[in-house]
Amino acid sequence: MCGVCGCGEGLNHSHEHDHDHQHGDVHEHHHVRAHSHSQHHHHHEHNHSHGPAHAHAPGLTPARMVQIEQDILSANNRYAGDNRRYFGERGILALNLVSSPGSGKTTLLTETVLRLKDQIAMAVIEGDQQTARDADRIRATGVPAVQINTGKGCHLDAHRVGHALESLNLPEKSLLFIENVGNLVCPSAFDLGEAHKVVILSVTEGEDKPIKYPDMFHAADLMILNKTDLLPHLDFDVAQCIRYAKQVNPKIRVLQLSAKTGEGMDNWLQWLRAELALQGIGYA
């Protein structure tokens, strides 16, 4: 076998040895003829790469195949893993709130923090394409909020959330709300390291949203049906909406509430307390 590249071609090597050498001489080996397989070069000035994907260039073109086998979102998922570890080690419950624009997310948040801020340490990461309007509304309640403007982007990613965590410096056993950009499509694909995605759907939007945007309802663990105070004025079919949601995600839980009137808010606060308690248990 050829000892240079292990290619299997080894016949007709003829080595002329000068056996008259003295001690300390170096053997000189001469190949009588070149290897017959044209695509392999054995000149040592040739820059062989012996990396994991090393391949001899076939024929004249140096093109070759490289196996990658990597998730497209692997970089995001690594950052999400870091965030999740950060939350786990501190017993912090992080929730990723997702919805279409205008579902009442920010009102739900301000009403929630007003009810809980004396009992639980809380903070909010606000994601919006532009402006700090929502973060300003949260800060008015006395709870720290960091605004991330995604600009042209349509969702938050784990890397940006990680940086926001540095400036928030959350205490242990606190509750972190990540208010994602209003968009029922894109945020579903991006893990931020949160414990749960919570999807908020208002009853003014139509009961078929769960099957129109199935990825988001599939990714969420809890659906909040908001603005229930408006139900008497609408022909929104609550039971059908819940059926659609369970069709996409049989395990999804559903809470009906009105952040504006406070109806149903107690169940939501109870869910938050229970999840926060669980978050502090069993993280290795």
Add this chain to the structure above:
Amino acid sequence: MHEMSLCESILQTLEQQAPLQNYAKVKTVWLEIGALAGVEIEALKFSFDLVVKGSLADAAKLEIIEIPGEAWCMPCGRNVPVRQLYDECPLCGSHQIQVSGGDQMRIKELEVE
């Protein structure tokens, strides 16, 4: 349009891998995209051409290997094909199904120089 972000992630991976795998130019990218991954293939192709412009993958070809959706049906106790997340089990009509395949988005292979 999270397809744009996906393409930016792809380009990032191609740039990271270039010195490791010893290439300077990417000619073709093969992606595995599951039917349940929530990716619009046409939007992905459109975004890809824009994102790779002027990079080491300028004018690279994008080849998509589509992976069919699959779910585990609890009542049937077996894997069944599904086309959408809200599909019912084609055997028993139940919605008690758990996605078991076809939700991936992977960079599979590259043709490089």
